[in-house]
Amino acid sequence: MSSLVKEVTEAFHQFAKSDWRKQSVSGIKSSEVRVLLCLKMLANENEHGVNVSDISKRLSVTSPTVTQMVKSLMAEGYVERYNDPRDKRITLLRLTEKGEAAAQKAYERFTVVFTGLVERLGEEQSRSLIVLLNQIYNYFVEIADTDE
Template sequence: MEQEHLSPLVKEMRETFERFARAEWRKQTSFGIKSSEIRVLLCIKVLAAENGHGVNISDISRKLDVTSPTVTQMVKHLIHEGYVERAADPRDKRISLLGLTDKGDAAAQKAYERFTTIFSGLIETLGEEQSKTLVSLLNQVYQYLHHLDID
């Protein structure tokens, strides 16, 4: 479809989403690893705190809504870089559980603090009411786009 046939609002929305896709704040690497790998570290930290022990690939896959093979590749790299360690589940030796090393925990903590600072600043800028509205709208956008992926 040619650009001049788009309604102004469709054009503005597309351009806004494109800016978010290119946003540098979400692509920045920390500690020499990708932002997607930082999300895996944060996920392991949160899930391990919730369940009191290590987590498996499927736990991470479900939480982040990405495929297990994708998580497996990221975890392999994180293990190689010394951020994550693998151990046998004491209840079932066939199952591998993942946990953070001290290096991984430090990276996850720093990322958590960075995200907290970014989003706290955003809430301060927008105000509480607009922030709640933004969260609600973004959840609606996610549900709409997720529904499109399913169909």
Template sequence: MNEEQYADVKKLMETFQRFAKADWRRETRWGIKASEIRALLAIQDICRYNEHGANVSDISKKLHVTSPTITQIMKSLTAHGLIERSTDARDKRMTTIKLTARGEEITGKAMARYRTVFTGLKESLGKEQTDTLVHLLDQVYAYFKEASMLDDE
């Protein structure tokens, strides 16, 4: 690798490191962690298509995290009164999860905030650059997903 190529790779690595260190995905709002907000939004989305409610496995798949991680988040959300858990009437081994009224309120606030932030980003970049960014980020995601699969071999 020549010096110019190394400089380009180093710049790319530094940019990704800035995102890794950014607190915007970890900040606490409304008394709960960002990971808990993402879980609430996932539950809301799952429940939109399944009137019986979500389960840990559904949420885990949607957020691409392990079931034990989701189980811990569910305990916290239950303690905050944001979700209610019940035994599935169809399968007593399954627990269904639904948002409480307070959980619905928080997801509404979160979605409003996300829309505001990403609308501002779109307005700042303009349509063409926004479309390019989305396309590039999709390519980056696909590359890292494929590269991580190679690591498992």
């Protein structure tokens, strides 16, 4: 393994170990926080409502996984189900008042974290980071497509 490959590998391992995405908010698991934030975003984008498959697509996880998280969030009073007024057969999801507050707190926390990152890196390095992260993402998408 070349020295540069080893350095890139170490940098990815170090980043993964930092657990920056795994911090809970208000005692809610990080994966459930992502569901709350996703539900909030999708609700703002879609006036007709949000269902499990919408969240599943946006987060790139299976519907059964989202369903389990939604059940947990419902049990804790963060999310509620309701019937689509246009078609009673369709079940939609929305944040409760408690869910809105938790999603807002999580959003504010992520904003503080990424504002701090931009301030530390400065504008030029932040823009370079965006370009590099997009290139990394595209590379991983390409190699994932070739594995199938």
